[in-house]
Amino acid sequence: MDNRITVIYGDDPGEMTARLLDAVGLSSLLPPGGNAKIGIKPNLVNVTQPEHGATTHPEIVEALIRYLQAAGFRNIVILEGSWVGADTMKAFRALGYDRLAEKYGVGLLDTKKDAYVQKSCDGITMEISKTALELDFLIDIPVLKGHCQTLVTGALKNLKGIISDREKRHFHTLGLHKPIACLNRLITADFCIVDGICGDLDFEEGGNPVQMNRIFCGTDPVLIDSYIAQTMGYHPSEIGYIRLSEQYGVGSTDLSHAQIIELNRDRGKIKASPSRIVKELSRYVEARDACSACYANLMQALMRLKDIGVLDRFRKNPIAIGQGYRGNSLSCPGIGNCTREFDSHVSGCPPHTPEILAYLKDYIEQEQ
């Protein structure tokens, strides 16, 4: 486990994943020899397409399988158990995971149908998929998204897909945070790839996707989730299961000592038709040729301002963002280096969500 998080921007999940895996040298982290049993855990919480904001793009998994097979690994299984009430096999078929498994000769396991092993941690006993526990290397591929109860969901919470449905219900009666942290202490992902192409702003079941155009990876699931929390405008300490996972020794929340390696810059334009919530937030924004990653970071910050009830302050003085503002000097709040001639702006290309949030909060205070 190390303190690196490697980020790539773009809108082609397969090509981005291949470049990312080459850049981080995943093969050097894999167990020696080609016989190791490798598990790939995507997020197929329900039967919806990735554009809906909830599920892992299959192109990411396909690029990963190609990489693993090229490195000589043949014993690969994709494993998932959708949330209670959803049919995992239906999700596998709807997203094309069944075709992937057949094309590459890899296993496909609905963990709802697996045998379970009882494991205990800090007073909680839980049923975990036997296949998951027998893996030599677990690759966790969550989607970057919000959650109505835990605020964010990422690598740590994605492992809920390897417990039984009965256990999922049990987790909810225990308030989610402690059992999620315990689960990750009992079985820890060896490598995480976060699908941040179009995660959801506030719900794990999707419906309010925001085009974020990024994939990132790392070996520490706690650090990865801390970065997800920060990307969504939260401090990692606000998320109970992230804090507890660090206390259990699963990993570190210390982003100040993390190496964030960005392989490229995003210059893609916003393509997806905006969801209801993104439309609502964009009423406070005047965008001119904004890059999608920049715009997505602003949307996450606006969501947090909405949560604390101050977003309306920008109704009459909208926030400017985009390359179309280069060289303009305006008095409205500006996002990113393109607005550097404004009376005030937050710098960065793109600026990240915490800086945007701090700048806009400060702007509101100055206006009072």
Ligand code: SF4
């Ligand atoms: S500051 Fe300008 S160029 Fe840089 S990411 Fe934002 S919109 Fe794009």
